[in-house]
Amino acid sequence: MDAIGEEGTLRAGARPLVLLATTLNYLIIKALAAGPMRLAELRRATGLPAQTTLRGHLSSLGALGVVAKRPASEMPYAVENELTSVGRDLLGVAVALEAWLAGAPDGPLSLETGSARGVIKAFVGGWGSTILGALARRPMSLTELDSVIPTLSYPALERRLSSMRMAGLVEAAPSRGSGTPYAVTEWARQGVMPLAVACHCEQLQMRALAAPLTQVDIEAGFMLSLPLVGLPREAAGRCFLTVEGDLGSGCERTGVEVIVEGGQAVACTAELATRPGPAEPGPYATGSPARWLGALRDARVELLSYAGGKLPMQLVRGLHETLLAGQCVEAAAGGAQAVTADAAAPAAANFDQPAAASSAAASPRNGTSSS
Numbered sequence: 001m002d003a004i005g006e007e008g009t010l011r012a013g014a015r016p017l018v019l020l021a022t023t024l025n026y027l028i029i030k031a032l033a034a035g036p037m038r039l040a041e042l043r044r045a046t047g048l049p050a051q052t053t054l055r056g057h058l059s060s061l062g063a064l065g066v067v068a069k070r071p072a073s074e075m076p077y078a079v080e081n082e083l084t085s086v087g088r089d090l091l092g093v094a095v096a097l098e099a100w101l102a103g104a105p106d107g108p109l110s111l112e113t114g115s116a117r118g119v120i121k122a123f124v125g126g127w128g129s130t131i132l133g134a135l136a137r138r139p140m141s142l143t144e145l146d147s148v149i150p151t152l153s154y155p156a157l158e159r160r161l162s163s164m165r166m167a168g169l170v171e172a173a174p175s176r177g178s179g180t181p182y183a184v185t186e187w188a189r190q191g192v193m194p195l196a197v198a199c200h201c202e203q204l205q206m207r208a209l210a211a212p213l214t215q216v217d218i219e220a221g222f223m224l225s226l227p228l229v230g231l232p233r234e235a236a237g238r239c240f241l242t243v244e245g246d247l248g249s250g251c252e253r254t255g256v257e258v259i260v261e262g263g264q265a266v267a268c269t270a271e272l273a274t275r276p277g278p279a280e281p282g283p284y285a286t287g288s289p290a291r292w293l294g295a296l297r298d299a300r301v302e303l304l305s306y307a308g309g310k311l312p313m314q315l316v317r318g319l320h321e322t323l324l325a326g327q328c329v330e331a332a333a334g335g336a337q338a339v340t341a342d343a344a345a346p347a348a349a350n351f352d353q354p355a356a357a358s359s360a361a362a363s364p365r366n367g368t369s370s371s
Contacts, residue, residue: 011128012213013199015206016093019064021120024049024057026094026111029066029087036082038072064206066090086205093201096194105168105187122167123191125160132184133220135170137270141179164188184224192225193323200293213289215254218243219270222256229318231263237311239283243292255286260311283308285316296320 010018020026024046031037031045043054058081061067066087072078083091094111101109101116109116126132134140134148142161146154161182164170169188173181202210222241242255259267287295287304295303299320306312 010124010211012211012217013195013202014124014128014211015209016090016198016201017097017120017124017194019066020090020094020097020111021117021124022057023111023114023117024053025061028054028057028061028081029083029090029094030112032067032081032083032087033091036070036073036080038075038078038080042081061087064209086201089201089205093194093198096197100187100191100194103187103190105185118163119167119169122160122163122169123188126164126169126188127195127220129157129160130216130220131157131160131164132169132188132224133216135182135184136189136220136223139173139181139183141181143179144181186228189224189228190323192221196221196293196296196323199289200297203290203293213243213247215247215251218247218254218289219256223268223270225319225323226256226258226265226268226315228322229265229315230322231260231314231318233263235263235311235314236261237283237309239285239308239312239315241312241315242284242286243289244286245288247289258315260315265315283312285312296323 020029027046028042031042034045037045039051039054039058042058043049043051046054058067062069064086065084067081068084069079070082072080097116097120098111101111101119104119109119123132129152130149131145134145140148142154142158145157145161149157152160161170165172165182169185169191170182171185173183175181199213203213238257238259240255240257242253244253246252247254255270257269258265285304285306291303294300295316296319299317301313301316301320304316
C-alpha cells in the first residue's frame with residue numbers, strides 16, 4: 001500500500017484518508033448517511049457501479065466495521081446496508097478532507113470525482129515517509145532529506161518528493177548553495193486538520209487497526225500547524241505544548257517549545273523528550289493524545305491542563321480556529337459546529353530554530369529566527 005512508514009505500516013491517521021481516497025468507498029458512505037439502503041437503492045445512489053464491484057466494496061467496508069447489514073424494515077427476507085458508528089465518524093473525516101481539497105492550489109478537488117486520489121496518495125506518502133515532518137522544520141534539498149530519512153532509498157525519496165511537488169504540497173525554496181531546497185506549502189500545512197480528524201477517528205473507532213501516535217507524528221503535527229496560527233498582536237511569550245502517554249519506543253512525553261511575538265510563532269523546538277529537567281519547565285498546555293485531538297477538533301480546550309498564564313490556551317484555541325478556518329466538521333460523535341477564523345499567518349520557511357533564539361532577529365513575515 002502507498003504511504004508505508006519506516007516499519008512497513010501506515011502511520012497514524014493515514015488509514016481513513018486512504019479509505020476515502022477510493023471514490024466508491026466515499027460515495028457509499030455519503031449515500032448511507034441519508035439512511036439504510038438496499039443494494040439496488042445504493043447502486044443507484046452511487047452512480048450505478050457494477051453490482052459485483054459494489055458488493056466487493058461493501059464487503060471490504062463491512063470487514064472494517066464501517067457498514068453493516070440489517071433486515072429491511074418493509075420487505076421480508078430483504079437486507080439493508082447501514083452506516084455504523086465507525087462510518088458516521090468517517091463522515092467527519094470526509095467533511096474535513098473535502099474542505100481541505102477545496103483549497104488546492106490548482107483549483108478545487110473532490111472525493112466524488114476521484115480527482116483527489118493522486119493528491120491524497122502524495123500527502124499520505126509524504127506523511128508516512130516523514131518527508132512532511134522533516135520539511136516542516138526547515139527547507140531541505142533531496143540530499144539533505146536522504147541524510148535524515150535513512151529508511152528510504154534516494155530514488156524512492158526522489159519519487160515521493162516529485163509526487164508531492166506535482167500535488168502542490170511542496171515547492172522549491174531559494175537555494176542556499178548546492179541543491180534545490182524544498183519547503184512545505186501553506187496548503188500542505190493545512191492538511192494537518194483532516195489528518196488530525198482521521199487520527200481521532202482511528203483512536204476512537206478503529207483501535208484494532210490504528211497505527212499508534214508516536215513522538216515523530218506529534219512533533220511533525222505541531223511543526224506543520226503552528227506557523228499558520230495568528231494570535232492577537234499583543235500575544236507574546238514562551239510556552240510548551242506537550243503530549244503525554246504511551247508514545248512508543250519508551251517515550252512518555254513529547255511536544256514543542258514555542259516562542260510567540262506579535263501574535264506569531266517565531267521559533268519552535270521539538271524533541272522535548274530528550275531534555276533533562278522538570279516535565280513542564282514553563283507555561284504549558286498538556287494532555288493525552290485523545291484529549292489533544294478532542295481539543296483541536298471540537299474546540300474543547302478544557303480537556304487539556306494549563307499553567308503559566310493565558311498564552312498556552314491562546315495557542316490551543318488558535319490551532320483549532322486556524323485548522324478549521326472555513327470548515328464545518330460534523331463529526332457524528334460530537335456534532336462539532338463550524339468555526340471560522342481570521343486569515344492565518346503565512347507558512348514558516350524555517351521553523352527548526354532554537355526556541356532560545358534572539359527575538360529581535362525573528363521575522364513575522366515567515367515565522368523564522370535568523371540565528
